[in-house]
Amino acid sequence: MTALATLADMQQAARRRLPKMIFDYVAGGAGDETTLAANRTDFARYRLEQRVLVDCSAQDLSATVLGRALPQPFMAAPVGFLGLCAPRGEQQLAAAARAAGMPVCLSSFSMASIAELRAHSDGPLDFQLYVLTDREVTAALVDAANAAGCGALYVTVDTALTNVRDRDVRNGFRGVSRMTPSMLARFALKPGWSLPMLATGMPSIRALDPYPQFGRGALAQAANLGQRIDRTLSVADLAWLRKRWPGRLVVKGVLSGADAVKAREAGADAVVVSNHGGRQLDPAASAISVLPEVVAAVGPAFEVLVDGGFRRGSDILIALALGASGVLLGRPIAYGLAAGGAAGVARVIEILRAEMMATLALMGLASVAELKARGPAALRLA
Ligand code: FNR
Numbered sequence: 001m002t003a004l005a006t007l008a009d010m011q012q013a014a015r016r017r018l019p020k021m022i023f024d025y026v027a028g029g030a031g032d033e034t035t036l037a038a039n040r041t042d043f044a045r046y047r048l049e050q051r052v053l054v055d056c057s058a059q060d061l062s063a064t065v066l067g068r069a070l071p072q073p074f075m076a077a078p079v080g081f082l083g084l085c086a087p088r089g090e091q092q093l094a095a096a097a098r099a100a101g102m103p104v105c106l107s108s109f110s111m112a113s114i115a116e117l118r119a120h121s122d123g124p125l126d127f128q129l130y131v132l133t134d135r136e137v138t139a140a141l142v143d144a145a146n147a148a149g150c151g152a153l154y155v156t157v158d159t160a161l162t163n164v165r166d167r168d169v170r171n172g173f174r175g176v177s178r179m180t181p182s183m184l185a186r187f188a189l190k191p192g193w194s195l196p197m198l199a200t201g202m203p204s205i206r207a208l209d210p211y212p213q214f215g216r217g218a219l220a221q222a223a224n225l226g227q228r229i230d231r232t233l234s235v236a237d238l239a240w241l242r243k244r245w246p247g248r249l250v251v252k253g254v255l256s257g258a259d260a261v262k263a264r265e266a267g268a269d270a271v272v273v274s275n276h277g278g279r280q281l282d283p284a285a286s287a288i289s290v291l292p293e294v295v296a297a298v299g300p301a302f303e304v305l306v307d308g309g310f311r312r313g314s315d316i317l318i319a320l321a322l323g324a325s326g327v328l329l330g331r332p333i334a335y336g337l338a339a340g341g342a343a344g345v346a347r348v349i350e351i352l353r354a355e356m357m358a359t360l361a362l363m364g365l366a367s368v369a370e371l372k373a374r375g376p377a378a379l380r381l382a
Contacts (some may be wrong), residue, residue, distance in 0.1 A: 001340050001347040007311045007332045010348060013339035014085075019190045020202035021171040021183065022084055026334045028167035029278035036278025039309030045289070046318050047380045051364025059357040060367035065326035066152050066248045066270060066303065068124055071101040072353055073368055074316055075274065076345075077127030077277075077307050078154060078252075080222070083111025087200040091120045092337060096345035098123030101379040105154055105328070108141065109222055113206040118148040123375060126152040128252065130159060131237050132228045137211055142244055153245045154272065155238065157263075158253030160231045163280050177220040181373035193338075235266040242267035250305070253280075255290050257297025260304070270303035270325075277308055277330045292376075295323035313355025317363075320371055321378040 004010050015023050029036030038295045045363045057276050057323055063073035076097055088111035090104075102156045103124035114127050127145035145153055168174040172182065187194045197267035203218040205225065214224040230237070251263035252272040273294050275284045287308035295304050306319050308330035316327045329348070336344035356368075363378060365371050371378055 001343050004339070004347060005351070007335070007348060007351060010335045010339050010344065010351075011330065013344075014335035017190065017193050018085065018338050019187050019193060021173045021186060021192075023338075024167035024171055025081070025165075025173055026079075026085065026331055026338075028165045029282060030163040030165055030280055031282030033278060034283035035275050035281065035286065035308075036282070038047050039275070039278055040085075040311065042286035042289045043309065043312075043315050043318060045382050047382050048314060048317065049374075049378050049380060050362060054364040056218065056364050056366055057363040057364065059360045060369070061353060061356055061360075063326065063368045063372075065103075065305070066126075066250070068103065068151060069325075070103070070124075072349075072356070073320060073326045074102040074310070074352060075126075075326060076101055077330040078105040078156070078335045079330050080105035080107045080109030080332050081111070081218070082107070082334060082337060083200075083203055083218075084197075085334045086341045086344075087141075087196045088112070088219050089337045089341075090117055092124070092342040093333060093345055095124065096336075096342040096349070097121070099346065100349045102349060103151070105152070108156075109205065109209070111203050111206060111218060114145050114148040114150065116206060126154060126312070128154040129241075130156055130225070130229045130242075131233050133226070133230045134213075134228060139244065141207060142241065146246065148235050150247060152248035152250050153241065153264055154250045154252045155268075155353055156239060156252045156276075157233060158255075158274065158276050158280050159229055160233065161229070162226050163282070163295075165279060167230060175223055177223045178214065178217060179219065182265075185237045204209065238263065238266035238305035249279065254294065255281075255285055255287075260294045262301075264298055264302050270305060271298070272328060273304060273306040273308075273324075275327075286317075288322075291319060291322045291324060294351060313352050313357075314359045315372060316352065316356060317359055317368075320368060321374065321376055323375065327349055362363060 061072040062307040098121045105126040129152045205221040214221045248269040250270045251268045303325045306324045336348035
């Protein structure tokens with residue numbers, strides 16, 4: 001893994017290992033992938049302020065995010081189907097994350113249930129919820145997350161429908177409800193991936209196994225789950241969740257100051273500025289471009305997280321300077337798992353930590369806390 005120098009290298013390693021259909025599912029975005037691209041390119045609006053002649057012999061990346069003291073201010077975003085990136089992908093992620101003190105947010109679209117993940121890891125875990133038209137199942141998922149000791153419930157609000165991703169259509173991966181012979185033939189072309197996957201048996205979304213209305217097997221369950229995401233989701237539902245969920249309530253998927261204020265007024269403890277990694281509305285604003293507006297709208301007492309396109313330690317530092325308390329990583333985690341399982345995720349974390357430390361040192365800063373105190377003054381516009 002050490003020959004992989006950057007997260008871009010990790011992406012290439014994942015591309016080599018995964019069947020094209022699975023790689024494209026992870027890498028792709030909606031529409032013309034304008035937002036997907038902007039999530040990366042808009043970091044170039046900023047330059048970092050260089051400061052010299054100060055002691056920067058050591059760097060401290062620790063930070064408090066959602067009430068947890070963390071060794072570094074980044075976390076694993078909820079990503080569906082991690083169990084298709086690597087055998088027992090969610091468990092492998094949990095193992096690597098636990099060793100690094102990194103919280104993992106388990107997606108509703110996961111092979112492992114939250115109880116299984118908790119049995120595997122005593123590290124910090126969170127759960128991502130889609131509010132379903134079936135409120136009983138929704139409530140059961142919330143209660144399972146609570147029973148598993150999750151610190152935060154992320155309610156994803158930008159997925160009233162799952163937008164079309166053209167790569168999935170071309171690959172025959174959109175809306176499929178069972179494995180087809182053509183899929184199996186294509187999977188056979190990547191034995192390094194398919195043989196270990198075969199050994200783990202027929203994948204399913206374990207949390208949904210007790211509910212026959214979702215069908216059998218991961219593909220059928222995912223198709224049904226997608227159709228049952230409640231399009232009428234409103235602030236009243238957030239208030240319902242606020243009553244039911246005792247931990248931190250995080251609203252994921254806001255892209256304006258006004259919506260962030262709405263979430264705060266409905267009882268949320270934090271928002272994630274996110275466009276779902278460019279997988280939903282396209283063209284929408286990049287996450288980093290909206291972050292300052294959201295921070296200004298909610299004020300300093302309310303926590304703002306952000307995700308979308310973070311691939312360098314410097315990207316994370318830009319978001320922290322702009323007022324984010326933490327950053328979520330989606331695809332980099334999936335690529336790490338695909339490229340090397342738990343060791344791949346550990347390498348992703350190591351690369352980002354090393355980049356953050358070197359960058360802070362060259363900015364003349366000793367810690368993330370110092371960077372946050374300096375705020376936007378640590379940046380210049382390009
Ligand atoms: C996601 N994302 C996501 N979000 C969510 O709330 N629930 C989910 O089930 C998923 N599933 C999912 C699958 C895949 C393959 C990807 C790439 C993303 C979105 C995710 O949490 C996050 O917002 C983005 O991935 C962040 O962008 P980057 O880091 O991937 O650029």
